[in-house]
Amino acid sequence: MFQNVKEFIANYPTESPKIRKYENYIDFYESIFLKFKNQDIRVLEIGVQHGGSLELWKALTTPSSQIVGLDILPQTKQHEDERVRIFVGDQGDERFLTNVSNEAGEFDIIIDDGSHIPFHQKATFEKFFFENLRDGGIYVVEDCHTSYWRDYGGGLRKSGSFIEFSKTLVDEVNAWHGQRKKAEEVSNYTKQIRAIRFESSMVIFEKAQMTAPKNIELGVETIDVKTLPVAGSMGGIMNRLRKVEFLRSLVRRSPFLWRLMSKQIRRPD
Numbered sequence: 001m002f003q004n005v006k007e008f009i010a011n012y013p014t015e016s017p018k019i020r021k022y023e024n025y026i027d028f029y030e031s032i033f034l035k036f037k038n039q040d041i042r043v044l045e046i047g048v049q050h051g052g053s054l055e056l057w058k059a060l061t062t063p064s065s066q067i068v069g070l071d072i073l074p075q076t077k078q079h080e081d082e083r084v085r086i087f088v089g090d091q092g093d094e095r096f097l098t099n100v101s102n103e104a105g106e107f108d109i110i111i112d113d114g115s116h117i118p119f120h121q122k123a124t125f126e127k128f129f130f131e132n133l134r135d136g137g138i139y140v141v142e143d144c145h146t147s148y149w150r151d152y153g154g155g156l157r158k159s160g161s162f163i164e165f166s167k168t169l170v171d172e173v174n175a176w177h178g179q180r181k182k183a184e185e186v187s188n189y190t191k192q193i194r195a196i197r198f199e200s201s202m203v204i205f206e207k208a209q210m211t212a213p214k215n216i217e218l219g220v221e222t223i224d225v226k227t228l229p230v231a232g233s234m235g236g237i238m239n240r241l242r243k244v245e246f247l248r249s250l251v252r253r254s255p256f257l258w259r260l261m262s263k264q265i266r267r268p269d
């Protein structure tokens with residue numbers, strides 16, 4: 001078993017099935033598979049093509065780990081063996097996704113390298129992230145550059161793209177802190193996404209059962225923060241406004257006011 005993706009690439013026999021991945025994905029996969037080192041895990045990859053990436057997942061996991069592929073091409077069935085099972089169908093077909101979701105079981109890592117069509121990526125994520133990814137699992141969507149390509153319905157900040165959808169999930173992760181949302185109004189995303197990572201052309205989601213954030217407080221206070229004057233150029237004004245929270249918040253919200261007032265209170269040398 002390789003633990004090093006670069007070693008795998010350097011030693012990949014030329015006659016083996018073709019694999020094509022962006023270079024930046026490689027370092028990321030190394031760190032992710034390292035997280036599951038020596039564990040028997042289950043990996044799902046949407047998009048099999050020549051089968052080269054299946055070889056990579058096999059090399060990075062224990063011999064008892066299982067790999068499931070999904071592809072629209074029936075020819076990809078040739079890559080089935082004792083460790084690999086392939087489902088043939090269209091990831092854009094809701095019924096097919098449901099069948100796979102019901103039959104394939106749970107996974108530690110799910111990788112979407114299929115059609116790269118943004119609404120397929122979203123529908124596939126919404127199905128498999130909730131129903132088939134284990135807690136502590138990682139969901140990777142590759143080749144999200146299509147979110148910026150017009151012939152995939154994309155474009156910069158184009159609504160409906162997978163990147164734009166993923167950006168909205170940043171707000172869901174932080175929904176516990178929103179002043180408009182009550183704790184019970186947080187979404188299933190808020191409750192199940194621990195982290196989102198954006199890399200060039202790739203979005204990665206980490207799953208965990210999340211609860212409302214709690215502070216951990218240890219040790220003794222070393223500064224009397226309640227009575228201590230606020231330091232810095234704005235200290236004077238913020239101290240004078242201490243009892244008028246509305247005005248303090250006004251200053252905090254406005255870079256213009258902040259600049260204006262900090263100039264006004266500049267102390268003589």
Ligand SMILES: C[S@@+](CC[C@H](N)C(=O)[O-])C[C@H]1O[C@@H](n2cnc3c(N)ncnc32)[C@H](O)[C@@H]1O
Binds near residue numbers: 018050
């Ligand atoms: C980029 S290739 C996968 C490459 C492979 N993961 C690798 O790294 O070597 C994309 C694959 O997705 C499959 N595909 C395209 N549209 C699909 C769809 N709607 N549903 C399922 N698979 C699809 C294609 O047949 C192709 O084999």
